[in-house]
Amino acid sequence: MPPLTRDVVRFGSFVVTSQVFHITPLSFALVNLKPLLPGHVLVSPRRIVPRFNDLSAAEVQDLFLTTQRVSRTIERVFNATALNIAIQDGVDAGQSVPHVHTHIIPRKTDDLEDRGGTDAIYPMLESEDGNLGKQLGEREREKEKEKAEAEDQRAHFPRVDVDERLPRSEEEMQKEAQWLAEEMAKDEKDGRFS
């Protein structure tokens, strides 16, 4: 399954092409390595800048029109009733990847009842689970390790085994990205964006 775009899409210093499910000339939306809740996605400007105020007027407009379109589809397909939309704008506000990104987190009644109630999403956003930089860094290190192991084994095992060793999470993310791209297209076709 090819990724949605032929462009190499970067989120900060990380290549996230296979996670992208929507792309415009100025923005892109990506699924998360470790969503805080099902359907937790990110929307970023394509230009890598750390702060909201670094964005041009055109980038601001496109980022939030994209956020609105994405949030509509996410709310529908995850049967949500509400959304948390949040930017951690700068390190002292909890930003972990120096590339502007809007979190979209679909919410339902009492979805976090067993974890402390509606408010529990915020400590989660700030906790290790929300530390995108750390997670993506770990994934890069895991990929390097697996690549080294795969290269080591290539001499001894047929190719299929190497393929089976590809990180499953990457495939899962790409499947989700493909599904969301199709659902976005449906909403566009149905005129839900107009």
Next chain:
Amino acid sequence: MPPLTRDVVRFGSFVVTSQVFHITPLSFALVNLKPLLPGHVLVSPRRIVPRFNDLSAAEVQDLFLTTQRVSRTIERVFNATALNIAIQDGVDAGQSVPHVHTHIIPRKTDDLEDRGGTDAIYPMLESEDGNLGKQLGEREREKEKEKAEAEDQRAHFPRVDVDERLPRSEEEMQKEAQWLAEEMAKDEKDGRFS
């Protein structure tokens, strides 16, 4: 001191005209009754709609260009190094006033060190302090009570005493709104918005 605008500005069912420090054809920015941190302000569309997805494209664009302009001035005048920018979009995401609003909260290194660290802003946002609807409702009830008391005393005391009884918080908010309006104008004049 007259408010910034002659229009009556409503935030949900509440009249907040004296709290407004910036206004555009489609959006307005207001100071808070109880800011979570100094400089915590809100930006809303002028049209009263509950959900982000209720906004037209023009409203989305104006709301976030306004949010960007306001955040620039707020970060500068409150000597902040970062910002939390957040929308609680729907009741199940913690929304307390059914009128779209973006929280802008200026942040500094270790500003919440004594309250649990950077992350502490989120439980605060969700706590009673962040319950704008409750606070504004309480203020309306206080105003009604004070008005009734003032009318009762008008027969016995000179007018000046009635004026002194006006809620101080309202004056404080209006002063802050006036100051921020002036600071916004400075940034506009200096071309910081271009």
